[in-house]
Amino acid sequence: MAENSKIEWCDHTTNLWWGCSKVHTGCKNCYAEYLSDTRYKKNLWGEKNIRKRILSAFTDLDRYQKQAEKKGIKYKIFIGSMMDIFEEDKEIQNPTDVIDSIASLRFRLWRKIHNNQYNNLIFLLLTKRPQNILKMIPTSWQDGYPNNVWFGTSVSDIHTWQYADQLKATEIPNLFVSIEPQVARIGNIDLEGIRWVIQGGESGNKKRPFDISWAYKMKEVCQQQNVPYFFKQIDKKQPIPQDLMIREFPENMK
Numbered sequence: 677m678a679e680n681s682k683i684e685w686c687d688h689t690t691n692l693w694w695g696c697s698k699v700h701t702g703c704k705n706c707y708a709e710y711l712s713d714t715r716y717k718k719n720l721w722g723e724k725n726i727r728k729r730i731l732s733a734f735t736d737l738d739r740y741q742k743q744a745e746k747k748g749i750k751y752k753i754f755i756g757s758m759m760d761i762f763e764e765d766k767e768i769q770n771p772t773d774v775i776d777s778i779a780s781l782r783f784r785l786w787r788k789i790h791n792n793q794y795n796n797l798i799f800l801l802l803t804k805r806p807q808n809i810l811k812m813i814p815t816s817w818q819d820g821y822p823n824n825v826w827f828g829t830s831v832s833d834i835h836t837w838q839y840a841d842q843l844k845a846t847e848i849p850n851l852f853v854s855i856e857p858q859v860a861r862i863g864n865i866d867l868e869g870i871r872w873v874i875q876g877g878e879s880g881n882k883k884r885p886f887d888i889s890w891a892y893k894m895k896e897v898c899q900q901q902n903v904p905y906f907f908k909q910i911d912k913k914q915p916i917p918q919d920l921m922i923r924e925f926p927e928n929m930k
């Protein structure tokens with residue numbers, strides 16, 4: 677969707693479709709749902725509603741690839757801010773003969789990655805459904821994952837840390853955890869198998885408070901376990917203290 681994403685940890689955001697269903701406490705104030713319902717007057721959230729295909733998604737990705745290749749750089753692409761790439765299959769609006777569901781859109785992305793059409797793009801696939809990852813990626817990837825694909829999950833408190841454990845259980849090499857929006861203390865956690873941690877508090881009118889001590893704690897946990905750490909925001913309003921202005925990336929993601 678967005679050109680020059682405003683999300684600090686990626687270069688662009690692309691959505692193959694819009695729409696989703698809530699999974700855990702981190703979804704409570706889902707900004708994507710709010711945007712879709714109020715600004716665009718769509719009805720795309722929940723199990724019963726169909727999803728909306730974003731027709732420009734692949735032409736955008738093709739363009740990002742060309743630009744990055746020309747510049748000799750790599751772009752980090754977040755998939756996606758208005759969807760969950762590992763959501764269970766659903767019908768879509770604007771179907772064609774070959775693309776009639778979110779599963780076919782997902783498959784089209786896998787095929788293009790597999791055919792080396794996006795070698796200058798690094799895909800950050802962030803999901804709240806890590807239990808679906810191994811079921812929904814090509815089985816051939818389990819013999820050798822594409823280097824330019826990262827799999828991440830979002831957690832919000834110690835109760836939702838189980839999603840990170842499910843992610844770790846995939847044993848995929850490139851894994852990351854986004855602790856955002858963090859809404860309660862998490863404390864000591866085992867990051868074995870996790871290659872990158874992003875952390876941030878909630879923003880918006882209904883934001884739940886973020887205790888800055890949670891950030892100092894996570895910074896310490898990441899340093900102790902030698903995991904790159906990226907602190908995104910307190911609430912997008914309060915300034916980030918200088919000693920928390922840490923925005924690291926894994927070496928093989930740069």
Ligand code: SF4
Nearest residue numbers: 696697698703706804
């Ligand atoms: S998984 Fe993401 S897009 Fe889906 S409802 Fe939750 S916050 Fe919104």
